[in-house]
Amino acid sequence: MNVSTALRILKKEGYKYTEKREDLVTLFAKEKRYLSARDVLNHMQKNYPGMSVDTIYRNLTLFADLDILEETEWNGEKRYRLSCSTKSHHHHLICLDCGKTLHIETCPMEGIPVGDTEFEVTGHKFEVYGRCGECQAQ
CATH class of the missing domain: 1.10.10.10 (Winged helix-like DNA-binding domain superfamily/Winged helix DNA-binding domain)
Incomplete structure (x- = not known):
């Protein structure tokens, strides 16, 4: 965007x-x-x-x-x-100090078995919080 x-x-x-x-x-x-x-x-x-x-x-x-x-x-x-300009499905690593983000190109939902549960997944969000290299160095 x-x-x-x-x-x-x-x-x-x-x-x-x-x-x-x-x-x-x-x-x-x-x-x-x-x-x-x-x-x-x-x-x-x-x-x-x-x-x-x-x-x-x-x-x-x-x-x-x-x-x-x-x-x-x-x-x-x-x-x-x-909003990301990337149209492909992805998730984020988020720095708790500065707020910068990095894309995660894999999706953990692929390993979650919901096919036989009669549950229709309509969306999900996966974020990993931590500290980026710059913030760790400070």
């Missing part, structure tokens, strides 16, 4: 373009890691001092609903990152 694709999705779904929304998506495109709402608010208030946490949460929720952002949770807090 990139900024222009995200803005095209917003327009296609009937949401208006605003400079603030573009700046928010640009932040995620630049950071390439999971960010909390507080991280986003701190960044956005530099250019928009009156911006509220409610505005941030509304836009983060909207962007997640439109699959512009991916959402996860750790330490009881939701975090967001720009």
Whole structure:
């Protein structure tokens, strides 16, 4: 996902373009890691001092609903990152210190036998948390 694709999705779904929304998506495109709402608010208030946490949460929720952002949770807090542009099925390694992610190309669901259980799997999420090499070195 990139900024222009995200803005095209917003327009296609009937949401208006605003400079603030573009700046928010640009932040995620630049950071390439999971960010909390507080991280986003701190960044956005530099250019928009009156911006509220409610505005941030509304836009983060909207962007997640439109699959512009991916959402996860750790330490009881939701975090967001720009959706992957990779169309192939994959999962992530997530650094708990800096929020950077790495792709895992294999899927652990392939080894879970659900075929004879009359249970239809409609989706799953697999994330591995730890510390990246840069954060370990600090």
